[in-house]
Amino acid sequence: xxxxxxxxxxxxxxxxxxxxxxxxxxxxxxxxxxxxxxxxxxxxxxxxxxxxxxxxxxxxxxxxxxxxxxxxxxxxxxxxxxxxxxxxxxxxxxxxxxxxxxxxxxxxxxxxxxxxxxxxxxx
Numbered sequence: 001x002x003x004x005x006x007x008x009x010x011x012x013x014x015x016x017x018x019x020x021x022x023x024x025x026x027x028x029x030x031x032x033x034x035x036x037x038x039x040x041x042x043x044x045x046x047x048x049x050x051x052x053x054x055x056x057x058x059x060x061x062x063x064x065x066x067x068x069x070x071x072x073x074x075x076x077x078x079x080x081x082x083x084x085x086x087x088x089x090x091x092x093x094x095x096x097x098x099x100x101x102x103x104x105x106x107x108x109x110x111x112x113x114x115x116x117x118x119x120x121x122x123x
Contacts, residue, residue: 020068022047022078030060031091033082036067039075057089065098071105080111087118094121 020037035043063082065071071079086093095115098106106112115122 018042018046020070020075026059030062032062032064034064034067035071035075035079037069039065039068039071039078041072041074044074044078058091060092060094061086062094062096064096065102066096068099068102071102076105076109076111083115083118083120087120092121093118094123096123 018037020035020039020043022039022043023032023034023036025032025034061082063079063086065079068075083093093115097103103112106115112122
């Protein structure tokens with residue numbers, strides 16, 4: 001779907017493929033949360049409802065950010081809340097990794113050190 005101005009100039013629309021998202025896969029023995037693409041306000045508003053209603057409290061939680069291309073402050077807040085909620089539910093949390101951009105963000109903001117302090121296993 002595309003829209004143009006009277007001059008024929010394309011105008012971006014909301015329709016189209018998502019720029020980023022999150023996938024939650026719950027199995028009998030674990031929960032895997034995989035973020036991908038741009039993790040920002042759009043991801044928070046469209047994709048994170050399953051994160052706040054954890055279907056498997058007490059099961060190990062794996063978090064994967066290896067396919068994230070950009071994470072802004074809102075995306076970081078989603079990530080931090082996920083870790084907080086998993087720890088609060090007594091879940092064993094394992095961080096599977098991040099793209100170089102996200103790894104730098106987690107280190108610079110102190111989130112990586114905070115996760116280590118909480119006992120998150122960082123692969």
